Amino acid sequence: MSVMMRAKDVIEKLRGHKVRGLNVNFVDRETETERLIDIFEKRPMHVLVISGPWGCGKTEYARALTYALGVLDDYISIYMNLSEEEAERVLMTMKPRVREAAKDTLTALFKDVAEIPLRMYSFLKMINQRFILRNQIIVIFIDEITRSLDKYKISIRDFISSMSLKLYDLCDELRLKRLYPVFLTSEQTAAQYFLRERGKDMFTYLMWNLPKEAAHELLDELRCPVDNELIWQLVGGNPRGIAELFGLGWDLEKYVTAKLKTCEELVQYAQDLGITDYLSEIIEDADNIKPYVPDSDMPEYSFTIKLLEGNIVIPIDARFERLSNVPSNEPWIGEDKAFQVPVYYWGIKALIKGRKRKIGFKDVLNEIQRYLKG
Numbered sequence: 001m002s003v004m005m006r007a008k009d010v011i012e013k014l015r016g017h018k019v020r021g022l023n024v025n026f027v028d029r030e031t032e033t034e035r036l037i038d039i040f041e042k043r044p045m046h047v048l049v050i051s052g053p054w055g056c057g058k059t060e061y062a063r064a065l066t067y068a069l070g071v072l073d074d075y076i077s078i079y080m081n082l083s084e085e086e087a088e089r090v091l092m093t094m095k096p097r098v099r100e101a102a103k104d105t106l107t108a109l110f111k112d113v114a115e116i117p118l119r120m121y122s123f124l125k126m127i128n129q130r131f132i133l134r135n136q137i138i139v140i141f142i143d144e145i146t147r148s149l150d151k152y153k154i155s156i157r158d159f160i161s162s163m164s165l166k167l168y169d170l171c172d173e174l175r176l177k178r179l180y181p182v183f184l185t186s187e188q189t190a191a192q193y194f195l196r197e198r199g200k201d202m203f204t205y206l207m208w209n210l211p212k213e214a215a216h217e218l219l220d221e222l223r224c225p226v227d228n229e230l231i232w233q234l235v236g237g238n239p240r241g242i243a244e245l246f247g248l249g250w251d252l253e254k255y256v257t258a259k260l261k262t263c264e265e266l267v268q269y270a271q272d273l274g275i276t277d278y279l280s281e282i283i284e285d286a287d288n289i290k291p292y293v294p295d296s297d298m299p300e301y302s303f304t305i306k307l308l309e310g311n312i313v314i315p316i317d318a319r320f321e322r323l324s325n326v327p328s329n330e331p332w333i334g335e336d337k338a339f340q341v342p343v344y345y346w347g348i349k350a351l352i353k354g355r356k357r358k359i360g361f362k363d364v365l366n367e368i369q370r371y372l373k374g
């Protein structure tokens with residue numbers, strides 16, 4: 001069966017995944033699925049690191065895809081979330097027998113789930129004793145990977161190099177068809193360290209917020225009474241933003257007011273550093289954001305680190321292969337850098353324009369409306 005056909009089956013199954021927190025069906029992620037299956041079937045083995053805005057849906061997608069890959073006979077997909085404490089929630093896989101074997105392995109081998117990535121070799125070997133992995137494509141999603149590295153004080157460089165060496169050994173020994181570890185992280189400072197190790201055995205990928213049509217679909221499912229275009233200008237398809245608004249009963253004012261506080265702090269920080277011009281340049285064009293330089297004394301660089309750590313902006317340049325299509329023609333998205341959600345862009349913009357005056361929800365709204373009227 002062709003990659004396209006296989007992707008189609010998986011995509012169909014994705015829709016059946018229930019998003020528990022919101023009590024809706026999973027939406028979209030078709031492009032991502034086509035691209036990932038193409039990678040798993042055609043590219044040489046490597047470690048994948050997926051970065052993306054905070055709340056863009058990485059965790060939900062990894063869970064949904066683990067479930068959906070179950071329709072393909074020759075795939076075994078396992079999802080582990082290192083931030084979960086209970087083994088029940090840590091682990092999930094479509095195939096119940098793998099789940100059994102993996103759960104037993106977990107309890108027999110590790111006192112701590114954070115050890116798994118460091119001991120992937122023992123983990124797979126033990127599963128293999130119970131469940132033959134031969135000729136299978138194994139995809140292991142490990143969510144919140146930096147937890148394990150922080151906890152065991154392992155550098156990203158050492159981790160990636162040992163992991164990529166093991167890929168081929170494991171494949172030979174267990175006669176796997178292929179093995180793809182997929183690591184997820186929202187931590188932009190960590191993503192920078194992964195970027196440095198990018199090479200033939202590890203590549204970095206970018207996942208984005210939902211595209212407009214999918215965001216509208218999710219808003220419909222949640223019976224959102226507010227104009228969808230306005231919501232798009234606030235959260236830009238970020239499903240966590242949509243979930244937050246839903247939780248607030250679609251009270252946009254509450255949502256914007258909370259985000260404005262973060263914007264005010266940023267503007268204040270820029271003033272303290274004496275770089276308000278830099279802030280204006282960033283609002284003019286997100287590509288004016290300086291690169292990540294950890295040890296620089298230049299105030300612009302300290303400010304950049306704040307923007308990355310606070311999940312306000314994110315690099316989206318060519319070092320990240322795109323799993324998602326990133327919207328073009330939005331003022332908060334540049335070629336190489338972007339605001340993770342537009343509300344920060346509009347908030348900072350309104351604050352800069354308003355100068356010292358205290359600004360509120362209405363000012364942000366006016367800013368958006370002026371833009372929409374063009």
Ligand SMILES: Nc1ncnc2c1ncn2[C@@H]1O[C@H](COP(=O)(O)OP(=O)(O)O)[C@@H](O)[C@H]1O
Pocket residue numbers: 019020021022024025026027028029052053054055056057058059060061186218239240243
């Ligand atoms: N495709 C989707 N369809 C419906 N809800 C989604 C989708 N993706 C994410 N969500 C919801 O959006 C919120 C944020 O997603 P999450 O996966 O936690 O983001 P991330 O891991 O990137 O920070 C969660 O409540 C999740 O259930």
Ligand SMILES: [Mg+2]
Pocket residue numbers: 058059060143
């Ligand atoms: Mg997550």
